[in-house]
Amino acid sequence: MKTINVVAAVIIDRDRVFATARGYGEFKGGWEFPGGKIEAEETPEDALVREIKEELDADIKVGELIDTIDYDYPNFHLNMQCFRCELMSQHMELKEHEAAKWLTRDELNGVHWLPADITIIEKIRNLI
Numbered sequence: 001m002k003t004i005n006v007v008a009a010v011i012i013d014r015d016r017v018f019a020t021a022r023g024y025g026e027f028k029g030g031w032e033f034p035g036g037k038i039e040a041e042e043t044p045e046d047a048l049v050r051e052i053k054e055e056l057d058a059d060i061k062v063g064e065l066i067d068t069i070d071y072d073y074p075n076f077h078l079n080m081q082c083f084r085c086e087l088m089s090q091h092m093e094l095k096e097h098e099a100a101k102w103l104t105r106d107e108l109n110g111v112h113w114l115p116a117d118i119t120i121i122e123k124i125r126n127l128i
Helices: 045-058 107-108 121-125
Strands: 004-012 016-022 036-037 061-072 077-087 096-103
Touching: 004 045, 004 061, 036 045, 045 061, 045 077, 045 096, 061 121, 096 107, 107 121
Parallel strands: 004 077
Antiparallel strands: 004 016, 004 036, 016 096, 061 077
């Protein structure tokens, strides 16, 4: 089975975490933490900075690794490194997602998370 290596930004602002709804593909409309594929010769941290700039036109500071998720989808294996991140400015513009919102710990179960992303929700609940 093909393995896809990705990074995800868990952007936390005080008592809220930022989530996005996919705007394309098989999982369109599912909620996730923004991020994307790691390119060749790129560190996970560099990939995350690049992906967030591309997807949200935002600058972030990448913090500690929260967890690495391994999840088997029907057609591929996903290896997702999830990093705690901080926005470096208030500007964000959705370039690839159909929606986005800030969620408090009590609202985390109020969206339909993609299967891999839901596996880290309890850890995130403890961070906000």
